Amino acid sequence: MTETYVHGYHARENERLQDQAGTLVELLHSDTEYPRGSRVLEAGCGVGAQTITLARRSPHAHFTSIDVSAGSLAEAEQRIERAGFTNVEFRQADIFSLPFEAESFDHVFVCFVLEHLARPVQALQILERLLRPGGTITVIEGDHGSTCFHPDSPAAHAAIECQVALQREAGGNALIGRQLYPLMVEAGFDAVRVSPRMVYADASRPHMVDGFTRKTFTAMIEGVRESAIAAGLIARDSFDAGIRDLHRTTQRDGVFCYTFFKGIGKKPQRPIPGFHPGYETCVHL
């Protein structure tokens, strides 16, 4: 992974990722469970926000969780140890040069990673090679263009647009969620099925308002304040007005919506040796 990680590697950012995972576990992961004995590669585990949910939900699967950042890996490892899980092995590795043999995993899990890569299809193809035929890949990504809130605010949209622009400049794509289907099909996966997972937060769901609108999404946008101003993308006052308006959506009459996309695809089965349907058709016509 040669791209700059737009969110940074600070302690506060780690907290944000943990908050995000805690609030979203049901919505994103309740239908992910791996069978006893299966070998699962988690590509880009970061600080382990998702790893802990994977390990808990599939206690008899064996996980190999990789990340390019040694600091994040250390954090993830500590977290998994503290929780008492022994079914996760961590390795430092770049997604574009992975130290694994072809077909050495039954399943691959990728969450909030493709958004940071300039070549997402190539990454998916590398991961496909590591899967056994018939193995599955699960990909989860957000999409900042799906953001929808009340009261609506052009200033808030402008602040969000700063994050999208910075991520684009770093080689990533904060609008990648909606593209999962074509990207996974292009990478060669079969039976691709994408489902949207919308976070919906109003005053009747205070955990979502606090955990997602405030501590996850708005905190993430706030996190690019200095870079956005330094890059000349926005004036300080305009950015701050946007953040104020995002916080405004957490009041009693506010509403905030954001959509994640989850895609599952299968590595095609190997063709039966010696069987060439196209050739046979030619012969018999």
Added chain:
Amino acid sequence: MTETYVHGYHARENERLQDQAGTLVELLHSDTEYPRGSRVLEAGCGVGAQTITLARRSPHAHFTSIDVSAGSLAEAEQRIERAGFTNVEFRQADIFSLPFEAESFDHVFVCFVLEHLARPVQALQILERLLRPGGTITVIEGDHGSTCFHPDSPAAHAAIECQVALQREAGGNALIGRQLYPLMVEAGFDAVRVSPRMVYADASRPHMVDGFTRKTFTAMIEGVRESAIAAGLIARDSFDAGIRDLHRTTQRDGVFCYTFFKGIGKKPQRPIPGFHPGYETCVHL
């Protein structure tokens, strides 16, 4: 209902509404079912696109379906008769002057109606009066600001914006879906619970691509072409480019998302006569 109905009353529009209902039935209505013998008011039934689903899913409830348009009502009545349902009574009436006694219904159902009203909270309050204490209201509305697609296209967003602007000029609000929670709370309903219902269409879901992206959403936007151009909102070429780009999302690698919001609320129970908790607290302190 004194506002202009932005979608018009043409035969082709009726077809669109039927297509929309057919494709969306599961997503929007699978959790709406009324008990035997309950009295349900459907406020704004239009051409009966939803009425038929209500009647089918709750065959032992009694529906009273009203609409301001005699033409739409005739169409709805014919449709229900053809389908053989006898549990629906139709009446022509304006939602702001309904010919019913207070507390004469157990449930109220309102679908794609508030978006056309300049005073949605007042309409909800009128409907609340018709409910018995403890009765429920179900409200379903779309939100054009939730539209999200691939390939993304400023031209397509500009064409959609024409529909939003025309609806606003007619006194309505095409972005009302996200506001259901605060509107229903403001109208006085208790225990309001809103859930988003996203239509997600990619090539793996050809019925959604055809039934929703093409025949419902894009057809609806195409339907305002002449009015938008006549109103000077957009140049002919720009509008047509937007429509082309909406159709582009129906190709093999395209994706289209749109979110409806469904809210359910309860009319508060009557306070127990003679019981004044606030007063008692004062006395005993």
